Structures are given as structure tokens and as C-alpha cells.
Amino acid sequence: MSRYLSTSPYQLGNASVRRVMLLVLAGLLPGIAAYVWVFSPIILVQIAIASAFSLLGEALMLKVRGKPLSLFLGDGSALVTAWLIALALPPLAPWWLVAVAALFAIVIAKQLYGGLGQNPFNPAMIAFAACIVSFPALMSMWPSVTLKLSFIDQVQVVFGLMPHVDAMNGATPLDSLKTSLKLNEGGVNVPSLLATQEVFGYFAGRGWEWVTAGYLLGGLWLWWRDIIRWQAPLAFLAGLVAISGAFWLWQPAQYASPLFHLFSGGSLLCAFFIVTDPVSGATTPRGQLIFGFSAGILAYLIRVFGGYPDGVAFAVLLLNICAPLIDRYTQPRIFGLKGTR
Amino acid sequence: MPHKLFRFNGGVKPATHKTDSVRAPIGRAPMPERLVVPLHQNIGGKPQPCVALGDRVLKGQVIGTADHWVSAAVHAPTSGTVRAIEPQLATHPSGLPTLSVVIEADGKDEWIERRPVDYASMAPESVRELLRDAGLVGLGGAVFPSHAKLSASKKTPMEELVINGAECEPFITCDDMLMRERGEEIVRGAGIFRDLLEPKRVLIGIEDNKPEAIAAMREAVAAAGESFEVIAVPTRYPAGGAKQLISVLTGKEVPSSKRSTDMGVQCFNVATASSAYRALTFGEPLISRIVTLAGNVEQPRNWEVPLGMTIRDFIALGTPRADTNRYLMGGPMMGFELPGLDAPLIKASNCIIAASPKLFPPPPPEMPCIRCGSCARACPHELQPFELYWFSRAANFGKAQEYHLFDCIECGCCAFVCPSHIPLVQYFRYAKGEIWGRERDKKAAESARARFEFRNERDEREKAEKAERLARAAAAKAADNPLASATAAPTAASPAATPAPAAAVTAAAAAAPTSPAVPGEAPAATGEASEAERARKAMIAAAVERARAQREAAAAARPHDAATSPEQ
Ligand code: SF4
Ligand code: SF4
Numbered sequence: 007m008s009r010y011l012s013t014s015p016y017q018l019g020n021a022s023v024r025r026v027m028l029l030v031l032a033g034l035l036p037g038i039a040a041y042v043w044v045f046s047p048i049i050l051v052q053i054a055i056a057s058a059f060s061l062l063g064e065a066l067m068l069k070v071r072g073k074p075l076s077l078f079l080g081d082g083s084a085l086v087t088a089w090l091i092a093l094a095l096p097p098l099a100p101w102w103l104v105a106v107a108a109l110f111a112i113v114i115a116k117q118l119y120g121g122l123g124q125n126p127f128n129p130a131m132i133a134f135a136a137c138i139v140s141f142p143a144l145m146s147m148w149p150s151v152t153l154k155l156s157f158i159d160q161v162q163v164v165f166g167l168m169p170h171v172d173a174m175n176g177a178t179p180l181d182s183l184k185t186s187l188k189l190n191e192g193g194v195n196v197p198s199l200l201a202t203q204e205v206f207g208y209f210a211g212r213g214w215e216w217v218t219a220g221y222l223l224g225g226l227w228l229w230w231r232d233i234i235r236w237q238a239p240l241a242f243l244a245g246l247v248a249i250s251g252a253f254w255l256w257q258p259a260q261y262a263s264p265l266f267h268l269f270s271g272g273s274l275l276c277a278f279f280i281v282t283d284p285v286s287g288a289t290t291p292r293g294q295l296i297f298g299f300s301a302g303i304l305a306y307l308i309r310v311f312g313g314y315p316d317g318v319a320f321a322v323l324l325l326n327i328c329a330p331l332i333d334r335y336t337q338p339r340i341f342g343l344k345g346t347r
Numbered sequence: 348m349p350h351k352l353f354r355f356n357g358g359v360k361p362a363t364h365k366t367d368s369v370r371a372p373i374g375r376a377p378m379p380e381r382l383v384v385p386l387h388q389n390i391g392g393k394p395q396p397c398v399a400l401g402d403r404v405l406k407g408q409v410i411g412t413a414d415h416w417v418s419a420a421v422h423a424p425t426s427g428t429v430r431a432i433e434p435q436l437a438t439h440p441s442g443l444p445t446l447s448v449v450i451e452a453d454g455k456d457e458w459i460e461r462r463p464v465d466y467a468s469m470a471p472e473s474v475r476e477l478l479r480d481a482g483l484v485g486l487g488g489a490v491f492p493s494h495a496k497l498s499a500s501k502k503t504p505m506e507e508l509v510i511n512g513a514e515c516e517p518f519i520t521c522d523d524m525l526m527r528e529r530g531e532e533i534v535r536g537a538g539i540f541r542d543l544l545e546p547k548r549v550l551i552g553i554e555d556n557k558p559e560a561i562a563a564m565r566e567a568v569a570a571a572g573e574s575f576e577v578i579a580v581p582t583r584y585p586a587g588g589a590k591q592l593i594s595v596l597t598g599k600e601v602p603s604s605k606r607s608t609d610m611g612v613q614c615f616n617v618a619t620a621s622s623a624y625r626a627l628t629f630g631e632p633l634i635s636r637i638v639t640l641a642g643n644v645e646q647p648r649n650w651e652v653p654l655g656m657t658i659r660d661f662i663a664l665g666t667p668r669a670d671t672n673r674y675l676m677g678g679p680m681m682g683f684e685l686p687g688l689d690a691p692l693i694k695a696s697n698c699i700i701a702a703s704p705k706l707f708p709p710p711p712p713e714m715p716c717i718r719c720g721s722c723a724r725a726c727p728h729e730l731q732p733f734e735l736y737w738f739s740r741a742a743n744f745g746k747a748q749e750y751h752l753f754d755c756i757e758c759g760c761c762a763f764v765c766p767s768h769i770p771l772v773q774y775f776r777y778a779k780g781e782i783w784g785r786e787r788d789k790k791a792a793e794s795a796r797a798r799f800e801f802r803n804e805r806d807e808r809e810k811a812e813k814a815e816r817l818a819r820a821a822a823a824k825a826a827d828n829p830l831a832s833a834t835a836a837p838t839a840a841s842p843a844a845t846p847a848p849a850a851a852v853t854a855a856a857a858a859a860p861t862s863p864a865v866p867g868e869a870p871a872a873t874g875e876a877s878e879a880e881r882a883r884k885a886m887i888a889a890a891v892e893r894a895r896a897q898r899e900a901a902a903a904a905r906p907h908d909a910a911t912s913p914e915q
Contacts, residue, residue: 013440013773015759016707017361017517017679021721021766023714077712123715123767235720284719289733340751341356341590341728342602 023122026233027082033228034089034279037220044213045097045149048160053092055101055164059108060088067117083122087111090130090279094272094319095137096148101164103144107133127326128286131319138314146181146315179214180271181315183262197258218274225278234282237294242277243268245302253310267306272318276305280318286326293329293336301325350550350578353598355591357725358583359760361517361680363556368520368639368647373528375651376664378425378452382655383435383691385421385447386411389484390491392418396448402429405459407632410448413479419492420482423450424634424653426457438658438676438693442686450655461630471497471543474627481626482633482694487511487522487587487616488677490695493623496615497543499608505546506611507597510537510620512553512560513580513587516678519698521637522617524649526553526560529621530567536620537575539627544613548576550596551617554586555579584680585758589614591727603754618697638692640665642675642700652692658699659688667701675700679707680759714767722761722771728754732761732771739778744785747778755779 041049064084068075091107111133119125138145149155155163162168228234246267253261267273272280281287281298288297301321308317387393394411398404404423411421427450434444466474475494484490499505510533514522526533533551541549551568553561564577580586580595593612594600601607607614618636625631634654641647644665652661658674675682676696685699692699700706722732730751738747755775762771 013684013770013776014675014677014682014757015680015762015772016675016682016702017763018710018768019359019361019763021764022711022768023717023766026717026719026766074712077714081714083717121715123717285717289718289720289723290731337731337750338729340730340754341594342600342605342754344600 023081029233033224036223040217040220055104056088056092056108059105060084060112063109063112087129094134107137128283131322134319215269218269221274238281238298239277241295241298242281242302245299249303249306271316276318288329288332290336293332355594356729357727359763364518365520368641371648373524373649379656379660382450383447384655385445388694389419394421398429407459417495419484420480422632422634424655425452427452436689438690440683463630466627486618503611505544508546508549509614510551512617515584515587518641519678521639523557523560527563530563532621532624533617534567534571536624551577552580552592552596554582556582639698643668643671643703644701655691670703671701673702711768721764725760725764739774744782
């Protein structure tokens with residue numbers, strides 16, 4: 007594999023896949039810190055579980071495929087997938103669900119397609135979608151941030167040493183909004199709902215709004231470090247704001263504000279860490295705008311009108327299918343072929 | 348008045364490594380005892396040797412004459428005796444031999460009679476011819492014959508003449524030092540180009556990491572009373588690429604399909620300008636140039652060297668350190684590894700870098716492409732290198748061309764930034780070589796077919812002629828022997844002989860136009876259009892050669908290394 011460069015360039019920059027992936031992980035830290043602060047350190051346990059099983063799956067598959075273990079195991083890409091899965095699943099999900107999701111993402115969605123760089127779909131989103139389809143009940147058990155349960159107890163819940171009690175089973179803010187609206191067809195008013203129900207906070211889900219704000223912060227940092235480009239995230243958020251804004255302006259009583267949608271569910275995590283995935287996303291600047299914007303609109307539609315609590319994963323997967331096509335038709339004009347200025 | 352600058356896409360900022368070699372002034376290299384002067388040192392035609400074995404030559408005497416318009420003469424760098432005219436190791440990554448004149452210096456360094464001219468009183472055409480016969484080529488490394496770039500487009504008026512002092516590649520400082528020490532020569536040379544092209548403005552572009560050179564050039568321009576603008580451009584590789592510098596200074600993007608003069612702009616390197624000045628004002632042909640010796644040597648420095656000095660003699664001037672394992676010519680971004688120390692310094696040699704594993708460590712292992720797009724953002728030609736990479740890898744050359752493979756200038760920016768350490772440029776060279784190779788095979792097949800058809804026709808013609816002869820003989824016999832005529836005439840003469848003369852004529856007529864298609868018999872094409880065409884072909888041929896050599900080198904990587912390292 008290794009080849010001594012016999013031709014130029016002889017002098018190379020310091021970029022490496024490992025460095026890119028580690029910086030992405032660092033970009034997740036503000037969100038994780040907020041998670042720990044508003045909810046509980048249990049998320050760190052989940053991250054550890056997901057990481058362990060991702061690396062395990064990666065190692066096994068690399069071995070089976072006869073690829074150099076040291077090179078690929080250390081590239082950090084499996085860890086990024088693992089962390090995203092842990093952050094996307096409910097924090098009190100049983101350990102085996104996290105493990106299954108991690109293994110599924112790495113073994114099926116990544117390695118079976120050819121490993122690093124070859125997967126047409128975002129592995130974390132595939133795993134998330136598979137879980138939500140196979141275990142809808144477990145996947146919708148988002149505890150309220152006001153849940154009083156000691157860390158030790160949470161760990162026991164995760165490892166199945168303590169049963170899930172009903173009190174722990176909340177619903178995501180998006181879910182509660184949807185359910186409430188469904189239950190009182192036409193009779194409710196979103197603003198008053200948001201003001202009265204405990205699950206809602208200042209501008210989105212109570213507590214969770216700060217976690218998503220952490221993702222925003224980390225994402226902006228990644229952009230500043232030139233690890234991600236602005237096109238896909240901005241277009242995603244623009245798409246989400248555009249469509250949610252349109253519905254909101256049309257019937258403010260029935261539809262939540264764009265702000266609520268921005269800071270709810272997986273919006274910001276998706277904007278900065280999922281639609282920016284280079285492997286499965288669009289690569290041309292215009293393509294990334296189209297990719298992001300469409301994903302934002304789709305995410306809203308699935309989230310509000312579909313049967314799932316959040317539409318982000320499905321939106322991204324649908325767009326992953328279109329990415330090669332989008333790239334093909336958005337090839338930039340090259341030097342000298344743009345007409346003289 | 349600050350000049351408005353434009354931006355080109357991408358580019359990178361490699362560590363420049365330029366400070367070590369600018370401490371000492373330009374040194375004059377001692378004349379070596381033996382010089383190897385390759386005849387083909389330019390893009391375009393191959394100059395033909397015009398001296399014989401054992402001839403005594405004088406310094407500056409023509410030893411190879413320009414064979415075409417796009418070609419440039421080659422001269423003896425010193426006085427001495429022609430010891431050999433034979434293929435010698437080329438200063439080329441292929442390491443193939445190239446026809447060279449080996450001169451044993453007599454130590455007298457005796458000039459041929461030099462004829463300074465007052466170019467202002469001459470017809471522009473004669474000035475261009477003079478420059479060709481002085482062997483002037485682009486000294487930035489492109490070695491395109493300069494005189495062929497000195498005609499304005501008939502349709503577009505010349506607006507800007509760009510003088511390139513950007514020197515963006517790491518390690519190279521020969522232009523920097525030239526500008527510092529010989530600004531006047533550059534300004535005068537630029538004046539010659541200006542007079543031939545008649546642009547509205549002359550812009551001298553220098554990267555802003557060379558403040559001394561910028562100051563020196565401003566002073567030289569003022570001293571000469573010229574109105575040239577000396578412009579500091581942001582330091583960003585490859586700002587010194589002709590197209591990039593033109594685009595930074597004028598905002599004009601010259602597409603690969605056009606000549607820059609078609610867009611009213613032309614670009615010359617500073618060293619080319621100074622050599623043009625010396626050629627006309629002192630009658631000194633291009634027999635020396637300034638070469639940077641840098642990298643892993645004790646005394647990095649710029650030297651004025653006679654062209655033909657071997658790399659071995661040259662590097663001795665800087666004392667390479669013990670761990671030097673190879674030598675590069677050009678910069679680390681676009682240069683190449685020298686095939687051996689016996690190769691000579693040529694007109695294209697701007698810099699020799701002694702490389703060590705510490706200086707240029709082997710790249711980390713290649714990983715799969717993660718489609719991060721860094722390469723596309725770094726590409727000054729706004730290509731999608733990773734797409735080109737996928738297509739090249741899959742041998743999908745049609746697609747690669749559709750994605751503008753041939754617009755790639757092999758600047759190396761993409762490979763520089765790639766987090767997966769993919770040797771992208773190597774893939775592109777490979778793909779280009781393959782495409783050229785296929786085209787050449789196709790051409791070869793076509794000419795083989797033409798040859799085959801020609802032979803067929805000749806055979807038929809000969810058959811017909813034979814039949815005719817037989818018929819004539821038979822007729823003669825019949826006349827001699829009237830008795831036999833009744834029987835002989837119908838048998839021998841009738842079916843074959845009657846149409847024979849006509850067939851022979853048509854066959855000959857048909858054969859005549861096909862015969863030039865036989866390789867080696869191509870008529871010397873004339874006219875300016877074909878000059879460009881020929882230059883292009885020569886470039887392609889050179890690239891094919893390079894690509895093939897690379898493949899071979901890759902196949903035989905180990906003996907290749909072994910060949911270069913022990914020479915140290
Ligand atoms: S920089 Fe390297 S890894 Fe990134 S897209 Fe280009 S070729 Fe692929
Ligand atoms: S080597 Fe070619 S593809 Fe790569 S950056 Fe330079 S021009 Fe672009």
C-alpha cells in the first residue's frame with residue numbers, strides 16, 4: 007500500500023484523515039458537555055458503548071477484508087459514527103440497542119460497502135433509521151430533563167439491571183407537540199402549548215435546546231477551522247427555516263416557529279455533523295447547497311407530517327441517494343471557462 | 348496608486364525554505380573541464396548538431412541550429428573541443444539518453460565574435476530571429492522558445508505584458524537574487540519585449556515575500572525612466588504560474604484552448620527578460636543561467652552556471668550533507684527527481700535541491716478518498732481532482748477528459764492538501780500518458796494501414812506492369828512471327844494487358860499522395876499555424892516519453908534508486 011513518492015509534489019501539507027476526524031470529534035464536545043450538564047453523564051457511558059462496539063465491528067471487518075488494522079482503526083472515522091449514534095439515540099436506551107446500532111452502522115452500512123470513503127449512505131443515519139423502524143418504542147423513550155434518577159440508577163437502567171419505569175418514559179419535545187396537536191385536532195394553540203407543557207423550554211425542548219445550541223457552537227468552530235464548508239449546513243438550516251416559517255406564518259396556532267424547529271430534535275446535529283459528511287453528501291459547492299436545502303425541507307415534512315418523531319435521518323438518507331446525481335449536474339466551471347471578468 | 352489585484356482559486360502555502368540560499372550573492376561557478384550540452388533543451392523542434400567530432404568551438408558558438416520556427420539554437424558554453432556527439436543521460440525524469448554535444452573546455456573561455464545590435468532600428472521579424480538564434484527560451488522552467496511568444500495576436504490588441512518574478516515554489520530563489528542584483532537587465536529586457544508586443548502596460552509581478560527584490564525592481568524601473576508597474580502579489584503557491592499571475596494581475600483567465608495573446612496579454616519570466624537583453628545588447632547567446640542550490644547542503648546559494656555543467660560538478664559547490672539520498676530539479680511541488688548526477692544543467696534548470704529523508708519524508712500511507720473536497724478547493728484550475736482520481740483509477744479516461752484532465756497543470760496543490768495522502772498528480776500523469784499512448788497507437792495503426800494500402804497498390808501496379816510487359820513482348824513476338832500471332836495474341840494480351848496501362852497510371856496516381864503518410868517522410872510543414880501544432884505535438888511526445896518513463900521507473904523502482912544513491 008505504501009508507496010514512496012517518486013514524483014512531485016515532494017513537500018506535503020499536514021492534513022490527514024485522522025486529524026480531520028479528531029477535529030470533528032472535538033466539534034461535538036460542546037454539545038456533549040451541555041448534554042452532561044442538562045441531563046446526565048450517562049451520555050458518556052453511551053458514547054463509550056457505541057465507540058467500543060464500533061471499533062470492534064471495524065476491527066473484525068478489516069480483518070475479514072484483509073485490510074491493515076493499524077492504519078484504518080486509527081483513522082477516527084468509526085469513532086465519529088459511534089459518537090453520532092450515541093448522541094442520536096435516547097440516553098437511557100438499553101446498551102444492546104446502542105451496540106446493535108453501532109455494529110449495524112459499521113459492519114453493514116460502512117464496511118460491506120467497501121469501508122472508509124465508499125459508503126453511499128451515512129452509517130450513523132442508517133443505523134438510526136434501522137433502529138427506529140425495528141424498535142420504535144425504545145427509540146421514542148426520551149426522558150424528561152427533570153427526571154430524578156441517580157447516575158447509578160441510570161447506568162443500571164442502561165444495562166438492564168433495573169427496569170424502565172413509566173416515569174422515565176417521556177417523549178421528545180417534537181413528539182409531544184405532534185401528539186398534543188393530534189389529540190386535540192384544531193383545538194389547541196401551539197404558543198400556549200409551548201408555554202404550559204413542562205417538556206418545552208425557552209425556545210425549544212426544555213434542556214435539549216442547550217444541547218443543540220452546543221452542536222451549533224461546535225459546528226461553527228469546525229467551519230472556522232475549515233473542516234466543514236458553510237454551504238451544506240447553511241442551506242439545511244435555510245431549508246428548514248423556509249418551510250417551517252411558511253407554515254408558521256400561515257397558521258401560527260397550528261405550527262411551531264422556525265426557532266423551535268431549529269433547536270429541536272436533530273436539526274443542528276444534522277446541519278453541522280451529518281449533511282456535512284463528505285463521503286455520502288454532495289461535494290460541489292452548488293451541490294451542497296441543493297443537498298442541504300432539500301434535506302432541510304424533507305426533514306421538516308417528515309418530522310411534522312410523517313409517522314416518525316424526527317425526520318432528519320430519513321431526509322438525509324433520501325438525499326444520499328441523490329448525491330451523485332446532484333454532483334454530476336452541479337460541476338463548477340473551470341478556470342478560464344467562466345468568461346472573462 | 349495601488350494596483351487592483353484579483354484572486355485565483357485555491358492554491359496552498361507550503362513552507363518556503365527560501366531564506367538560506369539568499370544570504371550570499373550570486374556566485375560565478377568555475378568552468379568545469381567537461382560540459383555536456385543536450386541539443387534539445389526547448390519545447391518544440393529538436394535543434395540539429397552543426398559541429399563535428401574534434402572541432403574546436405568558441406564560447407557562444409552555435410553547436411545546434413534551430414530546425415523550426417518553434418525551436419531555439421544551442422551554443423557552446425565555453426571554448427574547447429567537441430569530444431562527442433552522442434546520446435547522454437538526459438536531465439529528465441525518464442533518464443533516457445538525449446543527443447548531446449560533449450565539450451572539453453580548453454580553459455581559455457574564448458568568445459566567438461559577439462555582435463551587439465541596436466534592435467530598435469531592426470525589423471521586429473529580424474529581432475525575433477535573432478532571439479531564436481541566441482537560444483532564448485522561457486527560463487522559468489517552461490523553456491518555450493521566447494521569440495515565438497513575441498508576436499501580438501492579429502485580432503486582439505495587446506493590453507498587458509506581465510513580467511513574472513513571483514517565484515512561488517519553495518526553495519527556489521534564483522529569480523529573487525536576479526531581481527536584487529540585476530534589476531536593470533530585467534527592465535531593459537522587458538523594454539525589448541514591450542517594443543515587440545506594444546502592450547498598453549507592463550506589469551512586473553513579485554510575491555510579497557521578496558521585499559528586497561520588489562524594492563530593487565522599483566529602483567531599476569525608476570532609474571531606467573520606464574513606467575512599468577512593480578506589483579507585490581500575495582504569496583500563495585502557484586501565484587508564479589503564468590496563468591495564475593496573469594489572472595492575479597489582470598483578472599484575465601486564459602483558458603487552455605487559447606493563447607494568452609488572444610486575450611491581449613503575454614507573460615515572460617524575469618530571467619528570460621534579462622537574457623534577452625544580454626543577447627541583443629552584448630550579442631551573448633544563452634549559455635549560462637542562475638541556478639539555486641538548496642536543500643540538504645552546507646552552503647545553499649545561487650550560482651551563475653555554464654549550461655552543460657553536470658549536476659555532479661554543480662552540487663560540489665554546496666557540499667551536500669551525508670544523508671542526502673537524491674536530487675531534485677525544480678521545486679518540491681513540480682520538480683522531479685534527477686535520474687543521475689551525470690545529467691547536465693540545462694536551460695530549464697532553475698533549482699537543484701539536495702533531498703534527504705528528513706527534508707522530504709516518505710508520505711504516510713495512502714488511504715481511500717473520503718471525498719472531502721479539499722483538493723477541489725485547492726486546485727487553481729478549479730478542477731475536481733477527486734473525480735479525476737476516481738476516473739483515472741478506473742481507467743475511465745473518456746470521463747477523465749470530460750472532467751478536464753488536460754487542464755490540470757500538475758501543480759500538486761491537490762496532493763499537498765489531501766488528508767488521505769493520495770498521490771493525485773501521479774494518477775493524473777498516468778492517465779494523461781495512457782491517453783497519449785492510446786492516441787499514438789491509433790496513429791501508428793493508421794499509418795500502418797496507409798503503409799499496407801500503399802504496398803498493396805504497389806504490388807498491384809507491379810503486377811499490372813509485368814502483365815503489360817508480357818503483353819508487349821508477346822505482341823512483338825507476334826509481329827516477328829505472323830504465324831504465331833493468331834494464337835499468342837488472344838491468350839497473353841487480352842484479359843490482362845489491355846487494361847494494364849490504365850491501371851498502372853491510376854495506381855501510381857493513388858500511391859503518390861499516400862506516400863508522405865509513411866512515417867519519416869512527412870514534408871516539412873510551413874506557416875505559423877503548423878508551428879503551434881508542432882509545438883503541441885512535441886509537448887505531447889515529451890509527455891508520453893515522461894509517462895512511459897515513469898511507468899518504467901515505477902516498475903523498476905529499486906534499481907532506479909540504487910542508481911542514484913551511491914553517486915552521492
Ligand atoms: S483531498 Fe483527497 S480525500 Fe479529499 S476529496 Fe480530494 S482526493 Fe479525496
Ligand atoms: S495538480 Fe492539477 S488537479 Fe491538482 S491542483 Fe494542480 S491543476 Fe488542480
